[in-house]
Amino acid sequence: MPPKKPEPARPRAEPRCPHCSARDAEVISLFGTQAMTLQYRCRKCATVFEAIKYD
Numbered sequence: 268m269p270p271k272k273p274e275p276a277r278p279r280a281e282p283r284c285p286h287c288s289a290r291d292a293e294v295i296s297l298f299g300t301q302a303m304t305l306q307y308r309c310r311k312c313a314t315v316f317e318a319i320k321y322d
Contacts, residue, residue: 282318284309292316 296306299317
């Protein structure tokens with residue numbers, strides 16, 4: 268049996284808005300203040316926030 272390949276890391280699909288707790292956000296920048304974060308904008312309340320890219 269061949270060894271399993273590790274799955275590639277995928278960005279978080281649904282980060283939670285820290286202001287309104289909605290899970291409906293769009294990525295506005297692939298890099299936040301650190302290389303390991305993405306910048307999002309909440310579609311419900313328009314808050315801009317950062318979340319860690321990977322779980």
